[in-house]
Amino acid sequence: MSSNSEIIQRFTDAWTDMDIDRIMGFFHEDAVYTNVPIDPPNHGHAAIRAMIESFLGMATACEFVVHHSAENPSTGVVMNERTDRFRIGDRWMEAGVMGVFELRDGRIQAWRDYFDMAQFQKAMSG
Numbered sequence: 001m002s003s004n005s006e007i008i009q010r011f012t013d014a015w016t017d018m019d020i021d022r023i024m025g026f027f028h029e030d031a032v033y034t035n036v037p038i039d040p041p042n043h044g045h046a047a048i049r050a051m052i053e054s055f056l057g058m059a060t061a062c063e064f065v066v067h068h069s070a071e072n073p074s075t076g077v078v079m080n081e082r083t084d085r086f087r088i089g090d091r092w093m094e095a096g097v098m099g100v101f102e103l104r105d106g107r108i109q110a111w112r113d114y115f116d117m118a119q120f121q122k123a124m125s126g
Contacts, residue, residue, distance in 0.1 A: 002071060003106070004078050008069070011108065031110060032111070033047075037116075058086065062085065062087070066082045067083070069081075075102075078101045080098075081096075099113050
């Protein structure tokens with residue numbers, strides 16, 4: 001596993017602690033985070049933090065279960081297929097996600113998550 005893959009593994013592991021400051025430490029100040037089915041992209045720490053806080057705020061527990069990971073070391077891109085799990089009330093809500101991370105100097109410059117919004121909404125209501 002390369003250093004970029006290790007960084008992303010530590011990042012996905014950090015969600016289990018639900019420590020927003022630790023999570024934010026993985027991002028460049030001018031990073032961009034996009035949940036592709038949700039507009040608009042989140043530019044910079046303040047916007048990214050607000051989006052992440054909205055996810056963490058609804059949950060009492062969280063984990064990202066990475067199933068597969070791939071990387072292009074020459075471009076700093078790491079991709080992972082995962083299941084994002086959020087404990088809301090007395091049940092776990094799960095969503096299948098494909099994440100693309102662009103790293104620069106050991107930190108996340110861009111992060112895009114692709115997921116099925118209908119599946120996510122069904123899980124939230126069910």
